[in-house]
Amino acid sequence: MQLKILKEIISLKNSKKEFSVITNLKTGKSYIFFIDKTLDEDIKNLEEQIKQSYLSRRDGMIKGSDLFVKNYHRPIKVVVIGAVHIAQFFVEYARHLNLDIYIIDPRGYFASDKRFPTANIINLWPKEAFQYCPLDDNTALIALTHDPKIDDPAIQEGLKQKCFYIGALGSKKTHENRCKRLMENGFNESQTQKIFGPIGIKFGGRSAPEIALSIIFQLMTEIYKQ
Amino acid sequence: MKNAFDEKILDEADQWLEQNKKVILATVVQTWGSSPRPTGSLMIVNDSGDFSGSVSGGCVEGEVVRQCLDLIQEEKKFKKIEFKVSNESAWNVGLACGGEIAIFLEKLEDAA
Numbered sequence: 001m002q003l004k005i006l007k008e009i010i011s012l013k014n015s016k017k018e019f020s021v022i023t024n025l026k027t028g029k030s031y032i033f034f035i036d037k038t039l040d041e042d043i044k045n046l047e048e049q050i051k052q053s054y055l056s057r058r059d060g061m062i063k064g065s066d067l068f069v070k071n072y073h074r075p076i077k078v079v080v081i082g083a084v085h086i087a088q089f090f091v092e093y094a095r096h097l098n099l100d101i102y103i104i105d106p107r108g109y110f111a112s113d114k115r116f117p118t119a120n121i122i123n124l125w126p127k128e129a130f131q132y133c134p135l136d137d138n139t140a141l142i143a144l145t146h147d148p149k150i151d152d153p154a155i156q157e158g159l160k161q162k163c164f165y166i167g168a169l170g171s172k173k174t175h176e177n178r179c180k181r182l183m184e185n186g187f188n189e190s191q192t193q194k195i196f197g198p199i200g201i202k203f204g205g206r207s208a209p210e211i212a213l214s215i216i217f218q219l220m221t222e223i224y225k226q
Numbered sequence: 227m228k229n230a231f232d233e234k235i236l237d238e239a240d241q242w243l244e245q246n247k248k249v250i251l252a253t254v255v256q257t258w259g260s261s262p263r264p265t266g267s268l269m270i271v272n273d274s275g276d277f278s279g280s281v282s283g284g285c286v287e288g289e290v291v292r293q294c295l296d297l298i299q300e301e302k303k304f305k306k307i308e309f310k311v312s313n314e315s316a317w318n319v320g321l322a323c324g325g326e327i328a329i330f331l332e333k334l335e336d337a338a
């Protein structure tokens with residue numbers, strides 16, 4: 001592979017672009033493929049199959065050719081509400097999962113760079129923060145403040161934008177009350193049922209690192225269900 | 227939904243290149259049967275024999291490193307190697323799981 005291509009792949013990955021790298025195993029030549037750009041003349045006849053491979057997100061050989069396709073996709077976005085203790089462990093554990101994590105907390109003493117040296121921190125109320133970090137159906141939302149003032153508006157936005165995963169910290173009782181408040185605000189039961197509350201997979205641990213682990217496990221399970 | 231689990235292999239390769247090392251990129255391009263690492267898995271090897279990433283569960287990495295070191299010495303820029311079910315004569319280079327994999331080795335360098 002030419003160094004120019006290597007550098008380009010690294011820079012595209014860093015800017016969270018989606019693309020594929022095509023390698024001709026007979027000639028050793030590499031190409032970079034974008035869904036909205038035309039391919040080089042010499043592999044143009046296989047454009048349809050290359051597109052299919054890209055869309056299926058499956059790496060592999062293009063049937064009946066010498067071309068190998070490796071796909072690069074944008075990491076899944078995870079928005080955490082609350083720069084709390086659990087969030088610190090969440091960021092730490094998720095480091096090797098290549099999730100694109102944003103932490104929102106209007107409380108400056110929580111949302112500090114010192115507490116989160118590697119994360120994207122937004123020191124604003126959720127509503128304002130979502131202007132910089134919009135939610136969509138490819139986003140996971142994790143509410144950890146268990147303060148309705150902060151969590152509720154975020155969860156409401158998460159439900160509206162159909163986040164594929166919404167989890168909220170708090171006991172069963174806290175969650176019941178939260179769902180009641182959401183219904184009072186015009187959300188229905190089928191929507192509130194989509195929220196994972198109490199958040200995380202139950203395995204007995206109650207410390208911050210253990211809860212962080214149980215959230216990651218639940219989130220990853222939901223990612224694979226999609 | 228699938229997350230783009232990225233092991234930062236290419237970034238590491240770039241760091242090695244900046245240290246003036248010769249680097250080979252190994253990519254799993256095909257698998258048959260059960261194989262521990264999926265198609266698209268990456269591993270890099272440099273001329274000091276360091277390696278990072280994986281192409282199997284540790285079954286064939288040793289042999290891949292050896293093949294990469296050979297390729298560094300050779301004129302050609304790339305080659306494809308295959309591993310099949312392990313047998314007694316090669317207990318340390320086969321796949322104990324019974325799968326088969328094809329790995330593409332390529333030099334990370336500009337054409338001479």
